[in-house]
Amino acid sequence: MLIFLIMSLMFASFLPTSSLLTKVSATTTTTLTMQPERIVDTSLVPGSTIVINVSVLNVEYFFSWQVKILFNPAVLNCTGVEIPPDNIFQGKTYATVTPIINNTQGYLMDTASLVGEQYISSGSGTLCRIEFTVVGKGVSNINFSRPYGDKTFLWNYDLELIDANIIDGYFENAVPPIAHFDFNPKSPTINEEVTFNASQSYDPDGTIVNYEWNFGDSATSTGKIVTHKYASSGTYTVSLKVTDNYGLTATETKELTVYEYKPARLYINPHEIADPTLLPPAIVKINVTLEGVRDLYGYEFQLDYNTEMLTCIGAIVNIIQNQTNFAPRIIIDDPAGYIQVNVTYYPPSSPITLAQPETLVTVYFLISGMGYSQLHLNNTKITDVYGNSISHQTDDGFIITLIRDVAVTEITPSTYWTYQNWTVKITVTVKNMGNLSESFDLKVYYNDTLLTTLPVSNLPPGNSSSITVDWVTTGISEGIYTIKAEASQVPYEYNTENNILYGGPVIILTKIKDIAITAVNPSRSWAFPGMSINITASVENNGEFNESFSVSVYCNDTLIATHSVSELLAGAQLNVTLTWNTSALHPCDSYIVRAEASYIQYEYNLTNNILTDGTVKIRVLGDMDGDGVVDGKDITMISRAFGSYPGHPRWNPDADITGSEYLVPDGYVDAKDLALVSKNFGRTC
Secondary structure (H helix, E strand, C coil): CCHHEEEEEEECCCCCCCCCCHHHHHHCCCCEECCCEEEECCCCCCCEEEEEEEEEEEEEEEEEEEEEEEECCCCCCEEECCCCCCCCCCCCCCCCCCCEEEECCCEEEEEEEEEECEEEEEEEEEEEEEEECCCCCCCEEEEEECCCCCCCCCEECCCCEECCCECCEECCCCCCEEEECCEEEECCCCCCCEEEEECCCCCCCEEEEHHHHHHCCCEEECEEEEEEEECCCEEEEECCCEECCCCCCCEEEEEEEEEEECCCEEECCCEEECCCCCCCCCCCEEEEEECCEEEEEEEEEEEEEECCCCEEEEEEEECCCCCEEEEEEEEEEEECCCEEEEEECCCCCCCCEECEEEEEEEEEEEEEECCCEEEEEEEEEEEEECECCCEEEEEEEECCCCCCCCEEEEEEEECCCCEECCEEEEEEEEECCCCCCEEEEEEEEEEEEEEEEEEEEEEECEEEEEEEEECCCCCCCCCCEEEEECCCCCCEEECCCEEEEEEEEEEEECCCCEEEEEEEEEEEEEEEECCEEEEEEEECCCCCEEEEEEEEECCCCCEEEEEEEEECCCCCCCEEEEEECCCCCCCCCEEEEEEEEECCCCCCCHHEEEEEEEEEEEEEEEEEECEEECCCCHHHHHHHHHCCCCCCCCCCCCCCCCCCCCCCCCCCCHHHHHHHHHHHHCCCC
16 A cells, blocks of 8 residues: 555656746747857967857747757867856856867757746847867858757747757858969860960968869869860850868959950960079060951050069061061160050051961060069050051060079977977978979978988979978987978078978976876765765876876766865875765666876876776666666565664665665665655656
């Protein structure tokens, strides 16, 4: 009868109660958002931190929340999640948990819930505040998990899902790429093959991984250099979209005109001069060339140039098709940086028709400085025998005296401290900042001592190369060392200051610092939910210094408690006992016990800071034999030990469940223990 009454009361206690909440229809849209929503800042280099508030706007009858937030762990690591004092539940009683942070897979979870008959009738506010540390360059979406209502949800007082508009976050700290392309020929005709070249596209802080072309006639392609033919004449808008290794994009568009027949064209030949031997005071000549013209009887143009690099020293008007009756006029204004040419034919000269290119004027320049210059044709005019203008196109030219420049751009040691005899890997990145493939030597030093010399061969222009050097620290004295990398100078180097770069410092240690967990022992191998278990962790100082640190004990990945240890003597051992309240644990699950000593600076061995040893199973309240159900066997066991105490022949310590304090054994098996098992008769996992 006793068991029946208890079970009846238990059944009644699980009957649902009607909600005290009277709801009305929401008149506003609830929004779950990140604040700020978007962070784009290239100055946020690795080591920087950002803070994002997770907030809810216009929420009604609000009772609890949970968020799972996804991020890119190659760019961001979560270093803290807190519920600030001024959160939306401020002034009310609420429960929280230890946030879950996984910087390997890139997610975090946090939650909070009001307790009892409370709710937020309406309002807006912060749920939690997240701190991220920047660990890399690139892009990271900071997104709420989908589907909404699974790992991320807002609940009302009746534990119903609150519909919400979700606004994710975004972080970017990389520099977008630069898209640039050229095409040839400049004035194609129908079905003539056009080559599109994106080789001059680049990424200032990474590499371009994808090139996407749209030719303006519904055709597309991918690749750095591609070809295409147009089936019809007309003007087309060609676009190039480049994507870098961070996922950032850039686009350039140009117009291209396709002709039914090739038009007249006035252009600089050669189109581009790039020669590393063009050093002051070299002389270079360029040709102003014309092709595809009918009935030419006069022309004029102005050619602009960069006076910091070039000095115009003369020009020659060439005889075309033996037509020698013409009046030339040449004006050179070198301070202003231009040359003007005007040529008019007169009888008995005949009109000139050119199917193939012919050089009209040859211009001579003195190389007076390093750099580059556009050769810009403007104010051009081509006339026939009647003085009428002939339609034509113009194409500029370009001269560059190739800059030779190699640089050391980065030094990254694998660690910034090490013990003597350990190996430090030093990665040095060099870059060819010039326009010519370069070969040179790279020397790596610690302080002023040469570690090694390595050759770098044929590094292409604009490319970087990373070289890793092993520094074996055997015999190196304890101290602080600066790493230096030096690239040997190449001939005519443009900038020698960037040939040397310093990195580090790297600290070399000889005396060991090391803390180890040597044992972790729970006082019980099983417990009912709410029982306290003592967990004893043994810790040793294996180093040569007195150390202060903390010892934390976990069940699975949940922190149980932390104890601070102050000035543990070198070589000493200490037992730390922490109490584990099992109230929140789920019956019938087993929990792994782990002890962890916090890392100390310059620790010799990190693997022995953590020790997992021992499993505690949580039983259904009253389940004496651990089979997952409270039945007659359990009542028999408690009855068998009834009235016993330590030293008594029937004493069974497992039967001593509770005493004057709930679930705290009192050294005697009595009616309190029997009633607890009987009250839970029939309960299962």
